[in-house]
Amino acid sequence: MSDVFVSSDPGTAPRELRDVVTVRDKLTQGYHDAVLEKVFRPSWFLIGNANELPKPGSFFVRDIPTFRTSVLVKRGKDGVIRSFHNVCRHRGKKVVPTECGWAEGTSSSHTCWFHGWSYSADGSLRSVPDENQFFSMDKAKNGLVPVRTEVWAGLIFVYFGGEDGVGLTEWLGELADGFEGYYTEMEKIGTFSADVRANWNIAMDSFSEGYHTIFLHRRTQPKLVGKDNPMRHAPLIDVYDRHVRVGTPANSEYLGPPAERALYAHGRKLSPAVETDFSLLPPAVNRTRFQPWFFDIVGHFPNVSILNGPHWYSVVTVWPIDRENTRLHFDLYARKTRHAGDRLAQAYTRGLQYTVAREDLSAMEDVQRGLDSGAIDSINLSLQEFSLQNRYAIIDELIGAR
Ligand code: FES
Numbered sequence: 001m002s003d004v005f006v007s008s009d010p011g012t013a014p015r016e017l018r019d020v021v022t023v024r025d026k027l028t029q030g031y032h033d034a035v036l037e038k039v040f041r042p043s044w045f046l047i048g049n050a051n052e053l054p055k056p057g058s059f060f061v062r063d064i065p066t067f068r069t070s071v072l073v074k075r076g077k078d079g080v081i082r083s084f085h086n087v088c089r090h091r092g093k094k095v096v097p098t099e100c101g102w103a104e105g106t107s108s109s110h111t112c113w114f115h116g117w118s119y120s121a122d123g124s125l126r127s128v129p130d131e132n133q134f135f136s137m138d139k140a141k142n143g144l145v146p147v148r149t150e151v152w153a154g155l156i157f158v159y160f161g162g163e164d165g166v167g168l169t170e171w172l173g174e175l176a177d178g179f180e181g182y183y184t185e186m187e188k189i190g191t192f193s194a195d196v197r198a199n200w201n202i203a204m205d206s207f208s209e210g211y212h213t214i215f216l217h218r219r220t221q222p223k224l225v226g227k228d229n230p231m232r233h234a235p236l237i238d239v240y241d242r243h244v245r246v247g248t249p250a251n252s253e254y255l256g257p258p259a260e261r262a263l264y265a266h267g268r269k270l271s272p273a274v275e276t277d278f279s280l281l282p283p284a285v286n287r288t289r290f291q292p293w294f295f296d297i298v299g300h301f302p303n304v305s306i307l308n309g310p311h312w313y314s315v316v317t318v319w320p321i322d323r324e325n326t327r328l329h330f331d332l333y334a335r336k337t338r339h340a341g342d343r344l345a346q347a348y349t350r351g352l353q354y355t356v357a358r359e360d361l362s363a364m365e366d367v368q369r370g371l372d373s374g375a376i377d378s379i380n381l382s383l384q385e386f387s388l389q390n391r392y393a394i395i396d397e398l399i400g401a402r
């Protein structure tokens, strides 16, 4: 079935890739420390969709264990989206409390619950109880500490590497064009998080290939594979300098169970339905207009996989907590609803996608245990796992291990 590939010639990759990747060295504390400073610190991270902040004062907070911080992302009175460390300038408490690493809402200001210091929507320090008892404190210099933030095509990105690092457009490279009007049409319809006892690479690997579908998801998604392409060989693999785009095929004979067919007949055809009308898609989504197409996996180096579907997209974000523990966020988005039928279709796909994601989670800790055993030194990656080969190669390059 290798003829299914249309853009996966290993010779087109920007670096020499290896299908046998040593892993023993990648599980050491020294390697992990180097990855945090040389890979994660100077990277841009997708953190949300601008539609999650619909009006002035809208905010969300996300704890980021990799940088031991919590980030408040907020739309100001002027409509501008800014991000701040969610850390009070008085004595350091988290200003907006989080539950399971997350919070959201709308508020013109934020008051720290400890001693009542209050911050405006633009992050400036607004009021301090007993202000005249702080003799040297300069209010103007004690706003929330900003985090560099940019919005691209409706998506919000943050950067923890300082003001001098690479700009977002340059960072996105080949992915910077062709998505206009796609993310801006989508609204968030679900989110959940999980901590797993596995290295972050193991988590990323699971959401970067379709090779496992016929086996790991055989119970929840048995009909995703058809006779024409049982191993879900990718119709497209673009390997760029940092990022990747992998087209994943649908089963042309897929019909879905009766309930799913009824829901998707009255609402939008969400996952796992096969959509053949590509008229709403921008050029960068299913860029070869392949049929039968399911979705693209767009790997935003180093820690995000976006699954771009015809009327939906989902984001898997992987944050290393430490060398062998990882936090995963799953965020699901769909085109804005037109009527109740679309709402029902959203509810159906949300339940199904979470069930499938839990199967992915279940394999990760077993892989970690297998590697911990020391029984194997390396892993073997196929052509379908080309994007994994690329990520391991880039990381080795960045930390000087190759
Ligand atoms: S730590 Fe926030 S007001 Fe004291």
Ligand SMILES: [Fe+2]
Pocket (backbone or CB within 6 Å): 206, 212, 213, 216, 217, 356, 360
């Ligand atoms: Fe999976």
